[in-house]
Amino acid sequence: MDRGQFLHHIVGGYNFAFDLFEYFAFRNQINKSSAFSKERKEPPMKKIRVLFLCTANSCRSQMAEGFLRHMAGDRFEVTSAGTTPTELDPVAVRVMQEVGIDISSHWAKDSADFFRERFQYVITVCRKAKERCPIFPGAIWRFDWDIQDPAAAEGTAAERLAVFRQVRDEIDRHVRELIAKES
Numbered sequence: 001m002d003r004g005q006f007l008h009h010i011v012g013g014y015n016f017a018f019d020l021f022e023y024f025a026f027r028n029q030i031n032k033s034s035a036f037s038k039e040r041k042e043p044p045m046k047k048i049r050v051l052f053l054c055t056a057n058s059c060r061s062q063m064a065e066g067f068l069r070h071m072a073g074d075r076f077e078v079t080s081a082g083t084t085p086t087e088l089d090p091v092a093v094r095v096m097q098e099v100g101i102d103i104s105s106h107w108a109k110d111s112a113d114f115f116r117e118r119f120q121y122v123i124t125v126c127r128k129a130k131e132r133c134p135i136f137p138g139a140i141w142r143f144d145w146d147i148q149d150p151a152a153a154e155g156t157a158a159e160r161l162a163v164f165r166q167v168r169d170e171i172d173r174h175v176r177e178l179i180a181k182e183s
Contacts, residue, residue: 048120051122055083056082125171
């Protein structure tokens with residue numbers, strides 16, 4: 001007869017002593033865990049998740065991602081995506097470098113890859129993305145920043161560059177407002 005059978009036999013069918021033994025062993029294990037110990041550590045702060053959506057994920061959403069990551073990457077987990085992703089626009093890279101932000105390592109991502117993820121904010125930066133993605137299932141808050149598409153700008157290289165700079169500065173203002181809202 002082993003210990004469990006013996007206790008079962010003594011108590012007459014109810015293994016009260018064994019239950020108490022298990023309870024105290026479990027309680028001692030809990031008391032040793034970080035949640036109840038004297039050496040309690042603060043849980044890591046969760047970052048606010050933000051997804052910037054655009055059509056091509058080549059300019060506006062990439063700039064917004066770059067700004068937010070640069071200004072408050074310690075508080076925000078940020079990514080960008082497009083409904084029909086293409087390639088990162090080199091003029092967007094250039095105008096961001098002018099303000100000290102390097103987005104050259106960014107790449108265009110498909111918004112469908114993020115449908116199952118949860119975000120505190122999903123922000124569309126163009127009307128087409130808003131129309132093509134009217135509901136984003138993982139979003140708590142949804143904002144629409146209807147920003148002009150600099151890639152569609154026409155004119156000389158200098159005129160196009162001026163439009164990219166104007167768009168960059170508008171995105172900068174929007175991102176600063178988002179950060180202030182979460183401060």
